[in-house]
Amino acid sequence: MQVELISHTPEPERLVAAAARLCYSPRGAGQLLAAMSREEVDKLLRLLISRGHDSPLEHITFTFAIEGVSRVLTHQLVRHRMASYSQKSQRYVNEDGFEFIIPPSIAAVPAALARYQECMKVLQRAYHELQELVPREDARYLLPNACETKLVCTFNARSLFNFFRLRCCRRAQWEIRELALKMREEVRKVAPLIFSYAGPSCETEGVCYEGSASCGRAAVVRRRVREEM
Structure with missing residues (x-):
């Protein structure tokens, strides 16, 4: 499986912070982009994410080139409808x-x-x-579901948060979980603070919503957090 982040919104974290600050500032977005320090950006992003104010995340997008995956995977991937997809056509490609x-x-x-x-x-x-x-x-x-395929997909950051919450989970199907982990690794290179909060609920909240099907990881995370406090 090959996953490459081929395009993304420039300065994604600064743009999210400026969009959020615009709601409470008389200054325009351009002024805010230029004026906000890195410390201000980081502080505001942490505040937004901790309070669940996710709508500013929709302003930044990430485009991935994906190869060496199956049709089993892409049938699952397109269920994430807040994204755009272009996939190799079996109608036109021999x-x-x-x-x-x-x-x-x-x-x-x-x-x-x-x-x-x-x-x-x-x-x-x-x-x-x-x-x-x-x-x-x-x-x-x-042609079988196992047939290898290639695609390009584009997500906004809010949609990626949802994708990572569901598909980085240990109970996700193995192939799409591998994809999600690779995609998360890629976006963390360009927006490390934002995506440090992205992942399954056991990682981000210390809570699992799978009930009796839980793998038990949430309890391990909670115990580690208590030991580190």
Whole structure:
């Protein structure tokens, strides 16, 4: 899996702080952007996030190039509707000899891996043969969820907070959790203060909302916080 942050709003943390301060200042956004010190920006961001005032986060966006993921992953990803997506088309792109994603549980069992790879070869051959008989857009119905895909997606920071809360959780499906962790690592390089608060509720609140399905991490986080106080 490859994840690259290919574009983002310049000076994202300063822009969020200026947008928030604008609501309570007679000065314009341009003046605020120029005048606010780094200390003022940091203080205001901490205040905003601690109080749950998230709307200013919608002013900054982050665009990712993602490769080496499956259609299983992208079917989950597009459920996060406050984002924009452009994905490789199986209608127009020939998938002869398509690459495919192998789940770790299958890779760890030799018999399962052999059977899995055998099935993929059958599908690759059938897809190739079917294209000789019908349009590619119909032959693609044979392509599996494991088929490798590529996409570009753009999120605003508020939507990313929601995405990280749900998908960095240990109970998230393994592939999209790996994606979420890589995306969070990328945005922390350019907006470290904002995204230091982003993650599953066990990390950010010391609380888990999964009930009996909880992995138990929230209790560990609470205990660590108490020990550090």
